[in-house]
Amino acid sequence: MSNVVALKLPIAPLSEEEETATESQCISPVVIEATPPIGQARAGKRLIEFAKTVVPPILGLLLLIGIWGLVSMKTSGIPGPAVTWTEAVRLFSDPFYSNGPNDQGIGWNVLSSLKRVAIGFGFAAAVGIPMGFLLGRFTFMSSMFDPIISLLRPVSPLAWLPIGLLVFKKADPAATWTIFICSIWPMILNTAEGVRRVPQDYLNVARVLGLPEAKVITKILFPAVLPYMLTGIRLSIGTAWLVIVAAEMLTGGVGIGFWVWDEWNNLKVEHIVIAIFVIGLVGLLLEQCLIQLAKRFTYETR
């Protein structure tokens, strides 16, 4: 089946392929290193290496677009790549227009979703990280809170939305509240794990030097836990970005999730497809930023 599709790939309109190929390069930016003048052979080798890293992802994307084009041809209602592309160009030519609260550019929608994530996430970090330190440092605290966390963590954050609506009486903080709830668990658990995993050697160094508690925290515990904390942050920002779309669908207002729902009501399916790509792209960027951040703060121990 997939073979057939792959064979039919060239059917997709050529102009499409070219345009999406350039787009794919935007999606995964290729780091082009400054090439010092080197021998022909080395340059050739580099070119091959370059091709090896670039060609497979492009092929994958072409395959996706091919399948998409095929499906859209067979099914009425699902817009094909070409239609979506022209619509996307139109949308992104003016992402920041504003015609009242229910009709705003896609840029505004994305930004307000990001803002909610940032606020909810910020509160979660402010509460979750100190909490994680306490749970990791004191067994009493962890035996006190672990059962509660185990009970609440598997609950979909959306189940908390009504509580948020009830308490805050408004949609916007309620959506932020769900983000807070879904972000806080990975933050607490990873920080606590990091604190528990601080090598005994480092703590012995602190004890032998007789460092005061404040120094132990800033010079030893914090740097040692940082990589774990960043893992927690990465996990929670991932789920936060998943949850915000669903939460906004339910609460309305301005936001990418609400926009998807709105376009569904307007039956503008190509906008929904565009939204899917945009959501994916933003999620990818968030993840990449945090991976880079984590790399910066991960220390080689040997």
Added chain:
Amino acid sequence: MMKPMVKIESVGQSFQTKQGKFIALRDIDLTVAKGEVVTLIGHSGCGKSTLLNLIAGLTLPTSGVLLCDNREIAGPGPDRAVVFQNHSLLPWMTCFENVMLGVERVFGAAEKKEKLRARVEAALAMVHMDHALHKYPHEVSGGMKQRVGIARAFAMEPKILLMDEPFGALDALTRASLQDELLGVMEKTGATTVMVTHDVDEAVLLSDRIVMMTNGPAATIGEILSVALPRPRDRLALAHDATFVECRGIVLEFLYRKQLKKAA
């Protein structure tokens, strides 16, 4: 007899394990004089690290008392610097900052920043690491890390220096050159030192006295050998020195005849 720096009086140490009480050490009596270099030698698992940790104050004895400079050892402190077997440098700090951490703690209250920096630089220069002040531990070799660990301990000017197999993880060549370096530093500073090793040559080369421990469980001090070699000592000259060879023979005899460990 010089002033005693460390006094260990009928110390015993046992651990609670799943199989019940495990007696690691019993009836340890030892006095280390000021400026003396003592090595602890014995087969693996006999309790050398346990004894060193007791002097460091990282663990407390189940019986008996330990005194350092006539005060009971109730916990770790910067007057007893430890060089750990695995260097234990903090990976997020440069070599300079690692040494500074201890220096700041000991002298920070009394001295200015400039003076502290000078101390750190001097300590690193002493172990020939002044070329790598601002490198991170993962950027230097294993031997260099160990030197920084030694510099960190010396820079604190501790009353007593404790070393747990400081060169255990190094290759023979590096180990020899670090031993020579350490020998020089110890002679220069006159530091009181207790060092764990399982290398007989190292023990004889560096120590004034060698404490030989019996096999565990319930290990204790088997014999104590005084090494009457004049300082400064030189590795090459000593290789055929009669006293050196004799000391070496006594320790080997103890380890491999009297305390031969059956292969488990």
